[in-house]
């Protein structure tokens with residue numbers, strides 16, 4: 001709409017469509033003839049780019065044309081994924097009925113790697129949902145991600161403003177499927193102990209972190225979470241559970257000095273909080289001597305020793321006098 005009293009007045013945008021998708025018939029599968037059902041054979045990315053270069057909006061319908069001149073109905077998700085890959089798009093955004101992927105607790109899962117997404121997809125399929133919009137868009141998001149599109153978003157068309165919220169808030173409101181980056185956040189394994197020690201020894205020497213022996217680390221390694229970059233551990237944090245009190249301690253939070261101030265600390269807090277929630281913990285606490293404000297800015301509030309689980313109170317070191325900060329989850 002370009003009427004004089006609208007914000008788009010005089011914009012003269014052209015919406016262009018064309019035979020950008022070449023298709024081939026699905027043919028006959030297990031005795032079923034799919035007639036005019038087709039699949040994408042190739043996408044004319046150069047043709048699309050020429051239109052985009054002229055500031056045209058390219059509208060691609062789920063229709064493909066074969067070399068022999070026939071038309072085929074192709075799935076719109078397949079077209080979207082293949083076009084995104086061929087254009088080397090930054091993002092593929094799909095609108096489905098659900099607000100992305102919903103976990104067993106009914107919450108939206110904000111981010112998934114393609115292999116995690118596949119697990120969810122196979123669960124959906126097992127539950128008999130292999131043809132809903134969500135399942136189909138999910139499949140194309142995985143396909144696009146594997147083809148080199150860094151991010152694919154799934155948001156709901158039912159929620160007003162969903163797109164804006166997904167793109168312009170830190171966690172978004174739908175689900176995004178992301179490619180593995182050179183940097184990977186994951187639970188630690190026994191092979192990571194050397195790397196964790198390299199990271200935390202200088203901080204222990206400065207008295208910023210409490211000293212941990214190799215044996216202690218070996219025993220606690222399953223509680224550790226790390227960020228690895230090009231084979232080096234550049235950040236770590238641990239979550240020690242206190243199940244009786246439904247509490248968790250976030251400990252040994254460290255980011256390598258060369259990699260600070262790029263939100264990695266934030267990412268660690270987020271990961272540990274998610275992990276704590278998934279273990280039904282209601283409160284998370286941290287003992288710190290130097291990073292009090294850093295944790296306060298992330299929603300932790302100062303509390304006294306008696307707020308700690310009994311076992312932790314007994315171990316509290318009155319000489320070190322760490323500040324205790326707590327957050328309800």
Ligand SMILES: CC(C)(COP(=O)(O)OP(=O)(O)OC[C@H]1O[C@@H](n2cnc3c(N)ncnc32)[C@H](O)[C@@H]1OP(=O)(O)O)[C@@H](O)C(=O)NCCC(=O)NCCS
Nearest residue numbers: 252253254255260261262263264265266288290291293294
């Ligand atoms: C605290 C720490 C984990 C933050 O890591 P990070 O990756 O730099 O964190 P983020 O990028 O998410 O946040 C950076 C912000 O926090 C601020 N910040 C960093 N350390 C801080 C501290 N000790 N106190 C207050 N603010 C701090 C930075 O100035 C930056 O602020 P800005 O965005 O306004 O510039 C890191 O500095 C570290 O490893 N410190 C030593 C270990 C430690 O103290 N651990 C806590 C005890 S368990």
